[in-house]
Amino acid sequence: MNESKIILKKSLGEWFNMMTAGGYRVVGPVGQDGQIDFEPVTSPDAVRFDHVQTNNSGKWVMFPRYEAMMRFRLSGKEVQAGEIPPQAPPTVLFGAHPCDAASLATLNAVFTWDSSDAYFEPKLANTTIIGLSCTKGDSYCFCTSVGGGPGDTRGSDVLLTPLDGEKFLAEILTEKGKSVVGLAPQLFSAADGTSKEAALAKIPARFNHRDVTAKLPSLFPKEDVWKEQSLRCLGCGACAYVCPTCSCFDIQDERDRYTGVRIRCWDSCGFGLFTLHASNHNPRHKQSERWRQRVMHKFSYQPERLNVLGCVGCGRCSRSCPVDMNLGEHVAALAEIKV
Amino acid sequence: MNELQQTAKDLLEKNAVAVVIGYGMGSEPSLRRAVFVRKPDQAPQLIFDESCRQNLAFYVLKPEVKALGKAAVVARTPTLRTLLQLATENQITDESVVALPVGNGSVQPLTNFAAIEQYLANVPRGFTAQEQQELAAIKSKTLADRWAFWKSELSRCIKCYACRAACPMCYCSKCIVEVNQPQWVPVPSDMLGNLEWNVIRAMHLAGRCISCGSCADACPAHIRIDLLNQLLATEAMQQFGAEPGLSVRKDYALATFKPTDKEEFIR
Numbered sequence: 001m002n003e004s005k006i007i008l009k010k011s012l013g014e015w016f017n018m019m020t021a022g023g024y025r026v027v028g029p030v031g032q033d034g035q036i037d038f039e040p041v042t043s044p045d046a047v048r049f050d051h052v053q054t055n056n057s058g059k060w061v062m063f064p065r066y067e068a069m070m071r072f073r074l075s076g077k078e079v080q081a082g083e084i085p086p087q088a089p090p091t092v093l094f095g096a097h098p099c100d101a102a103s104l105a106t107l108n109a110v111f112t113w114d115s116s117d118a119y120f121e122p123k124l125a126n127t128t129i130i131g132l133s134c135t136k137g138d139s140y141c142f143c144t145s146v147g148g149g150p151g152d153t154r155g156s157d158v159l160l161t162p163l164d165g166e167k168f169l170a171e172i173l174t175e176k177g178k179s180v181v182g183l184a185p186q187l188f189s190a191a192d193g194t195s196k197e198a199a200l201a202k203i204p205a206r207f208n209h210r211d212v213t214a215k216l217p218s219l220f221p222k223e224d225v226w227k228e229q230s231l232r233c234l235g236c237g238a239c240a241y242v243c244p245t246c247s248c249f250d251i252q253d254e255r256d257r258y259t260g261v262r263i264r265c266w267d268s269c270g271f272g273l274f275t276l277h278a279s280n281h282n283p284r285h286k287q288s289e290r291w292r293q294r295v296m297h298k299f300s301y302q303p304e305r306l307n308v309l310g311c312v313g314c315g316r317c318s319r320s321c322p323v324d325m326n327l328g329e330h331v332a333a334l335a336e337i338k339v
Numbered sequence: 340m341n342e343l344q345q346t347a348k349d350l351l352e353k354n355a356v357a358v359v360i361g362y363g364m365g366s367e368p369s370l371r372r373a374v375f376v377r378k379p380d381q382a383p384q385l386i387f388d389e390s391c392r393q394n395l396a397f398y399v400l401k402p403e404v405k406a407l408g409k410a411a412v413v414a415r416t417p418t419l420r421t422l423l424q425l426a427t428e429n430q431i432t433d434e435s436v437v438a439l440p441v442g443n444g445s446v447q448p449l450t451n452f453a454a455i456e457q458y459l460a461n462v463p464r465g466f467t468a469q470e471q472q473e474l475a476a477i478k479s480k481t482l483a484d485r486w487a488f489w490k491s492e493l494s495r496c497i498k499c500y501a502c503r504a505a506c507p508m509c510y511c512s513k514c515i516v517e518v519n520q521p522q523w524v525p526v527p528s529d530m531l532g533n534l535e536w537n538v539i540r541a542m543h544l545a546g547r548c549i550s551c552g553s554c555a556d557a558c559p560a561h562i563r564i565d566l567l568n569q570l571l572a573t574e575a576m577q578q579f580g581a582e583p584g585l586s587v588r589k590d591y592a593l594a595t596f597k598p599t600d601k602e603e604f605i606r
Contacts, residue, residue, distance in 0.1 A: 035495075035561055055559065056497070065497060066527035139367060231403060232373040236504035238559040241497045252519070252526045265526050268499070273517050287403060322505050322557030323393065324365040324372035 002153075003172045005181070005188035009165070012044035018183040019092050024128070027061055028094040029054050038093070047095055049162065052138045053314060057100055057244035058093050062107060062123045063266075065241075069119065070262040072255075084261075088122035092180060095132045099143045099314040101155030103244035104129070109306040110247045119264075128176045131156030137201040140315030142328040146209045148312055150201040161196035169196050206328050207335040209299065209309060216300040218339040223288065225337065229330050230291035232323045237268030239317035239325065245298070245310050248274075269293050291325075299331065340383060343413065346439060346446045348382035350411050355448075356437055357408025360398045362391040373398060377407065387413060387441045394551040396421035396507040399436050411437035411448065416462050417551030419455050420584025421507045424549055426452050427587050430510060452587045459585055466550065466569065474569055490530065493537060495560035498528035502564050503540065505557035508547050515539060541567040546575035546592030549584040 007015070019026055020042060028047040030039050036051045038058040072081040108124060111117035134141075134150035143149055153159050157177035160168040169191055172181050181188060219225060240246040250267035253260050267274060270290055276282045284290050298310030311327070318326040340348065347359040363374035363384045371391045374384050375398075396418045398404045412418065419438055425431045438449040440458055449455045466474065480488060500516070503509040516524045516536060524539060525532035541564070548568040555565035575581040581592035589595075 037495075066529060066532075227403060231375050231401075232398070234397065234501065234504035234557070236501035236557070237497075237499035238501045238557075241499045242559055250526070252522070254522065254525055254527070263527055265528070266497070271500070287401075318366065320559035322501050322553075322559075324370055326366045329366065 004191040004194070005170045005172065006163075006167055006191050006194065007160070007170050007188050008167050009044075011184075011187040012047075015184050015187055016042065016044050019180060022180075022183050023090055024180070025089050025091045026094055027058065027091055038096075041094070049095070049132065052134075052136060052141070053097065053316060053319065055316070055320065056242050057103065057314065057316060058096050059100075059103065059107065059244050061091055061093050061127055062104070062120055063111075063247060063249075066263050066265040067119055068261050068263050069251075071259070072253075072262070073259045075258070086119040086122050088126045091123075091127045092130055093127055094130045096129055096156070097134050097314070098131055098150060098152035098154070098156065098159070099141075099148055099312040100244050101129050101131045101159075102143075102148050102152060102312045103314075104155045106245040106302065106306075106308045106310055106312070107247055109302070109308045113306060128157045128180050129155060130177075130180065131159040133159060133161035133196060133199065134201045134203075135162055135199055137203045138315070140318045140326070140328065141201075141203050141313060142206050142315060143313035144203045144205045145207050145328065145331075146309050146311050146313040150203055151196050151199075161199050163194065163196070163199055169194055169199075171196075203313075206332045209311075212299050212331055212335050213303045213309075215335065215337075215339060216296055219334060219337060220292070220296065222337075225334070226292040226295075227286075227288040229333070230288045230325070233270070233287050233291055233325055234323055235270050235272060235287050235290065236322065237266075237270050238320045238322065239294070239327075240268035240270060241266055242316040242320045244312060244314055244316070269297070295327075295331065295334070342446045343387055343439065343441060344382040344385050346448060347376055347385055347411065348379045350437065350448065351376070351379045351382070355409075356411040358404070359385065359411045359413070359439070360395050360404065361385040361413035361439075362387060362393075362395075375404065375407065385413065391415070391441075392552070392556055393505070394418050394421055394507055394553040396425065397505065397553075399425070399431060400507065400510050409435065409437070411439055414438040414440050414449075415442055415551075416440075416459070417549050419449075419459055419462075420549040421551065422584075423452060423455055423459070423587055424508065424547060424584040424591075425510075427583070427589065427591055428547070433587075456586050464582070464585070470550075470569060473563075473566060474573065477566055477570065489534075492562045493533040494530065495562055496528055496533040496537065497560060498526075498532065498536065499559060501557040501559060502537075502554035505553040506544075507551075507553075508544055508549070509540070515543075537562075537564055537567060540564075541571055544568050545571040546579065546581040547583050548572050 026041055027038050028041045029036050030046045031037055036048050036054045037056050068084045070083055111120035153173055157174045159171045162168055248267045249264045251264045253262050275284045302310035350356045359376040362371040365372040395412050434451050439446050524535045550569055550572055552565045555563050575592050579592040
């Protein structure tokens, strides 16, 4: 596999046409500066190639903000329930940066952990990722601290690296990638050993994630550390919702007296209600405990139990945080603590 | 050390307060973040400039911050007004918090509500020219255009509740969106759920919102929810003469009635 080709920027339109004609929904980064997000697109003209990061991740393609799973109707003592089958249209997620592509491994590990998630899996199976290497980053990016990089191929089916304004190196990495390239093979020419390295952004590493993972269990009881970091945290869900790997959801019945629909919606460990028990006991009563959970989950529990990191270093949580909670900075600070 | 830093240092040295809630350097040179200064020698961390926008009154109510002891809070005008409105709503008691007013040069600690009232009496009120312009622009739209505008704005809402979290007046220990027996507000961040949430929040703040803008600043989707609040603030002002946060009064607009009110249903 792993074949490299060249595609010209001016050929992308035709490739998009072939993908659309081939039955794919194409989703890519569109919008104005400050408000760029993954949305369905029909032409590369609308697609942004020059941004550092979208506001929201593209995880909604596999894990939407809300998703109806069942309808029910009560009549007398009878309950009629009908499943709502998952919607999994064949989709190309175009222009996902390597951090976002890497996040699929984390989502997949969660959603296939002990049983296969009937709503996630078909969407992942029907999604092809055409990644886009990063030629620039900002101070919030820390992919290189969590095992990734601006040209990392993990998770992508095809990875495009802009070589100049005119052409891309296309690394064809999987069977799915071969299929979408195969829709318009005439647009791809030989790469002749062209390297992408010179085009890639330089993202300095801030910490060593293996050291952090090893150290976190001993930091868990240090309440002052977590309290100090989270004093300014407001307890909203912005960080979790913009995060490409956060996968927590809540199941709700939206109903009137006789009919209803069962929906799962994104949820966040930042909320006080998140772990509130019916008894009114809350094992994470304080915001500092919820902040600790967020860090532990990503850097300790998930590596330990699922063998994946829960963070890809995209920096969205920190860019979106209303009070400048900076995950990269705080994890780097944790790495510095002597235990 | 500037006057703010010196004042904070003095308060901490005299043990007049246990913590000074202020602004310090953030992740980027242009960013500021809340800092909680507890030692006199940390006072130089405090910064005040135009980038300091968050309404720090939020932290006066946050349990973890309350646990640190009596606080002094670096206060722009909206923060001062928030403190008086919180007092009006019995959320803070007199002399329990020190306000450090910034904005007109001198940082003279205001140690009780009367002092804050007096200070605010000399501060210009009302919306800025830009705010008035934005409000007028929305109001001049036809009903259909206004609906289209809000539909488009609210379609970006992901229901992260950062607006609520950043708002010092959103202090309910159990918010309506968290009541699920019965479920009042649809949970999904779909059109209905987003509309209901944002409208309910705006209605609940009508006559109480002091228009600090922290909700819109906090929104990761950059939705101008502050405009909803400002529109209702204008209404509350016109209909009831309600101008919140100027004094500790117990008769704020949506929680009082008078026998002389013109509405029939209230009799």
